[in-house]
Amino acid sequence: MENENILDLLHKAVEKGENLGVNFIEARYDDLNLTTINYTNEIIKQSSSLSRKGIGIMAYYQGTPGYSYTPELTLEGVKEATIRAxxxxKSTDSRNKIKLDFDSIPAIKEKIEVKVKKHPKDFEFADKLDMLKRGVTAIKEQLEVTTTIGLYGEIYGEKYLVNSEGTELYWVPLMVDIRMGGVVISEGKQSQSFTGWGASTGLEFFEEKETIPEITGTNAGTYCKEQLDAVAAPSGKTKTLVSPQMGGVVVHESFGHLSEADFVVTGQSPIADRVGEELGSEHVTIIDEGVSPYGGLYLPYDDQGIKTGRTVLLEKGILKGYLHNRGTAKKMNSELTGNSRAINFMFNPIVRMKNTYFEKGDLTFEEAVEHVNTGVYAVDMSGGQVGLDGNFMFNCSRGYLIENGEVTKPIKNTALSGNILELLKYVEGGTKEVTIKTGYFGGCGKNGQNGLPVGFGGPDMIMDKVLIGGAQ
Amino acid sequence: MTLDEIRDKILHIADQTIKYARDLNIPAAEAYVYNLSNTNLTDNKGKIDSRDGLTQGIGLRVAIGKQVGFASCTGFEKETIKSTLKHAHSIAKVSPENPMFNGFVAGTNVAKEGILDPEILQLDPDSMIETCNLMSQEIDLSDRRIVSISYGVNFSFGGYAVATTEGCLASSLITTYAANSFSVVTEADDRKTAGDFVQGREIKSVEGISSNGLKKALNSLGSKAFGGSEDLPTVWEPRESAAFLEFSFINCVSGSSYVEKSNPWGDKLDQQVAVKELTLIDDGQHPESDSGRAIDAEGSPKQTTTIINDGILKTFLFDKMFGEAADKATTGNASRGGFFGGIPYENVPNVGPNKLLIREVGKNLDQQISEIDKGILITGTPIGLFTANQITGDFSITTNDAFLIEKGEVVHPLKNISIAGNYFETLNDMRTIGSDREDSGWPIDAPAITYNKHTISD
Known part of the structure; x- marks a missing residue:
């Protein structure tokens, strides 16, 4: 469908909604293309090319939202969705006690297109498969594996937003990703590895030094090999050096979700009504950002058409604010932060993170390891879970002992757990280099919207009293 | 639209899609047509969010011999379907051969359909508000220990159809209803959560849901530190028992991981993998379960399969492709969407459980507690279950929802503890399998179970 037709449909939805007596309408159109290749044991276990296209309508009546979506890109289909929204x-307003209306802002008319050198749409399926084959060859050069896994993922497309203020927004999401993994089950020994990440760029990302498929495959093989002779991690509360990816996940899952204002306005978050309080040590500054100088996810606008900025959540341990949509920002008398996101047209935007990370410290890596002296260097994780009270548990899938101020032996898979609100008080420093990771695989899950691309990271952070679960 | 009209519509679209494939000279094709209307309402401490919509689309597999391509599209628009077929065909042409692939499901063969409730089609936003009102009427908000109570109501109806160039044309319909309540309470520095729910294929009574959840949360207040590390018996309430076993069984019962040699039970067929009291069944014909359907996600009839009988591993679960790769027949376990959900038509079939059921054996929860001299009662789903090592079976999880048992009595709630052990060892170290299986909300239902020993620490 031509752009003008889409814009016309979205404007018709806004007009229809306003005629139905609601106060505000947001009409979104997504046309996303997703390609995934799962290359397991050197056959294509699964490959898919998905076209995800449709319109979602958010209606606000006296601060009460209602959302409806449709795959039918016709005037009739869009009007029907608007009526339902x-x-x-209106029907649910009588029960709604937390009205999240918002102030009017000037309309935005912007078209954002990203220029990349090698857009995935210009390359064949076979080119993408070839990268996985190269990675798998590199795994096999490291050791004899029972299972090899290569994953490729890409997402690109178009997003439109029109609302009652006259905003017309168009931008193009983009993400590519490669992951490699190995499994060994042999003679009583078992090990597995999985590594790699993605970027909001074109396929040129896989020509960079650290992310060419051969390096990702070599790393997967090396990590799998290390696990065969890994030692048990020490159990108990341990001083731990946490890598950017590990620390990034901890800060995202454990602290970031507690700072999402939809969770705060209901009083459910344990950090609700605590702005100005000291929640962490002086070494902890936590940022959420849409477009970051450290890389990660590229997100110029959120799904309410708000330009994403840089939000300081925690500054030198002091809670500074929360992540907002338009309604929670007004309710809490806060600046707009651009955190209203929907994974696709089938879902209403809710408060989500963008790129969430610890800000840099002033140590070199060597100084950080020396500071830990005896403990654990936690590098990669595979899965984790958090509770509403800040309790978390993550599986450290790659880590090393730190002995006498040096990184030494690889450790077996182990659980890292604790409570983020206690742990932040025991942060003793960070290194100077910040890295933000993002990707097509994984992503963030909330309210049934799973796999939303986000970025997370930081420097290597020194955390004391991390509970290590012992050998797994 | 009635359920019969929905069935006619999706069968027609599936049939038409195969005709388009033939028109395009595509040698072999499979169409998975999905159409589901869904309505959802949540009330988080008075903050209402509601959403409805039609999730509609087609997943298309195209094969040229053993070369397979997959593409999907939203909606049922004719030209979009045709272009998606062409796209899947183009992917198949450049894909390497999959030696395991031997064609799509041939012929039409259906099993029994589960319960369908046409009343669900009549529900509207007003009825959902009324349901929330009923649930909230059970709560006395004057109790200052209550931080928040949230409610949720969800219903859906629709179905899916599968058609293949090999002559399969079959469908299965879906009606679902779910309601839940979740409580957060606090006292001094203690913060506890608990919830309750109903779910099924029919409209259910919500009586008692919110009061049960709140009562359970309040009973957990006043927790004390465990203090130290000790190997102790653990007793798991039925729903928590199911959650605990879920993550070990998902990989171990999978025929795909068996074929791919990443299944730790790969060499354990006809061997003892658990205590002899343990029997595990996969029930694809459970009439009240969401998985009780006429066909699986590639058109094979669903069935009931005994996986572990008296502790002996008897089979794995298979779809058509992985079954044939293992010289077995499909067990009707093709699923689309995976454990974390996802849009079914956007996924190719893979092996997934229908409804795993642990056979009930002996004593109920109270009887099991009464036999413990010192141990731990687990009353909430621990966090970290996803982090268990599916290859080695090692796990270390934490929970804020546990009680100390002494001399057969529940003594007091505990602050956060960690529970560590090994799944494969603990399956052979079960003390008691209970008689009180419940609907867990997980793909497995289990009764209360007591294990002889896990390492408890704080």
């Missing part, structure tokens, strides 16, 4: 908003 308006009905939901």
């Amino acid at each position: 308006a009905k939901l908003a």
Whole structure:
């Protein structure tokens, strides 16, 4: 469908909604293309090319939202969705005790296109498969594996937003990703590895030094090999050097979600009503950002059409604010932060993170290891879970002992757990280099919207009293 | 639209899609047509969010011999379907051969359909508000220990159809209803959570959901530190028992991981993998379960399969491709979407459980507690279950929802503890399998179970 037709449909939805007596309408159109290749044991276990296209309508009635979506890109289909959204908003208003209306802002008319050298749409399926084959060859050069895994993922497309203020926004999401993994089950020994990440760029990302498929495959093989002779991590509360990816996940899952204002306005977050309080040590500054100088996810606008900025959540341990959509920002008398995101047209935007990371410290890596002296260097994780009270548990899938101020033996898979609100008080420093990771695989899950691309990272952070679960 | 009309519509679209494939000279094709209307309402301490919509699309597999391509599209628009077929065909042409692939499901063969409730089609936003009102009427908010109570109501209806160039044309319909309540309470520095729910294929009574959840949360207040590290018996309430076993069984019962040699039970067929009291069944014909359907996600009839009988591993679960790769027949376990959900038509079939059921044996939860001299009662789903090592079976998880048992009595709630052990060892170290299996909300239902020993620490 031509752009003008889409814009026309979205404007018709806004007009229809306003005629139904609601106060505000946001009409979104997504046309996303997703390609995934799962190359397991050197056959294509699964490959898919998905076209995900449709319109979502958010209606606000006296601060009560109602959302409806449709795959039918016709005037009739869009009007029907608008009627349903308006009905939901009006019907549920009587029970809604937390009205999240918002102030009017000037309309935005912007078209953002990203220029990349090698857009994935210009390359064949076979080119992408070839990168996985190169990575798998590199795994096999490291050791004899029972199973090899190569994953490729890409997402690109178009997003439109029109609202009652007259905003017309167009931008193009983009993400590419390669992961490699190995499994060994042999003679009583078992080990597995999985590594790699993605970027909001074109396929040129896989020509960079650290992310060419051969390096990712070599790393997967090396990590798998290390696990065969890994030692048990020491159990108990241990001083730990946490890598950017590990620390990034901890800060995202454990602290970031507690700072999402939809969770704060209901009083459910344990950090609600605590702005100005000291929640961490002086070494902890936590940022959430849409477009970061450290890389990660590229997110210029959120799904309410708000330009994403740099939000300081925690500054030198002091809680400074929360992540907002338009409604929670007004309710809490806060600046707009551009954190209202939906994974696709089938979902309403909710408060989500963008790139969430620890800000840099002033140590070199060597100084950080020396500071730990005896403990654990936690590098990669595979899975984790958090509770509403700040409790977390992550599986450290790659880590090393730190002995006498040096990184030494690889450790077996082990669990890292604790409570983020206690742990932040025991942060003793960070290194100077910040890295933000993002990707097509994994992503963030909330309210049924799973796999939303986010960025997370930081420097290597020194944390004391991390509970190590012992040998797994 | 009635359920019969929905069935006619999706069968027609599936059939038409195969005709388009033939028109395009595509040698072999499979169409998975999905159409589901869904409505959802949440009330988080008075903050209401609601959403509805039609999730509709087609997943298309195209094969040229053993070269397979997959593409999907939203909606049922004719030209979009045709272009998606061409796209899947183009992917198949450049894909390497998959030696395991031997064609799509041939012929039409259906099993029994589960319960369908046409009343669900009549529900609207007003009825969801009324349901929330009923749940909230059970709560006395004057109790200052209550931080928040949230409620949720969800219903859906629709179905899916599968058609292949090999002559399969079959469908299965879906009606679902779910309601839940979740409580957060606090006292001094203690913060506890608990919830309850109903779910099924019919409209259910929500009576008692919110009061049960709140009562459970309040009973957990006043927790004390465990203090130290000790190997102790653990007793798991039925729903927590199911959650605990879920993550070990998912990989171990999978025929795909068996074929791919990443299944730790790969060499354990006809061997003892658990205590002899343990029997595990996969029930694809459970009439009240969401998985009780006429066909699986590639058109094979669903069935009931005994995986572990008296502790002996008897089979793995298979779809058509992985079954044939293992010289076995499909067990009707093709699923689309994976454990974390996802949009079914956007996924190719893979092996997944229908409804795993642990056979009930002996004593109920209270009887099991009464037999413990010193141990731990687990009353909430621990965090970290996802982090268990599926290859080695090692796990270390934490929970804020546990009680100390002494001399057969529940003594007091505990602050956060960690529980460590090994799944494969603990399956052979079960003390008691209970008689009180419940609907867990997980793909497995289990009764209360007591294990002889896990390492407890704080």
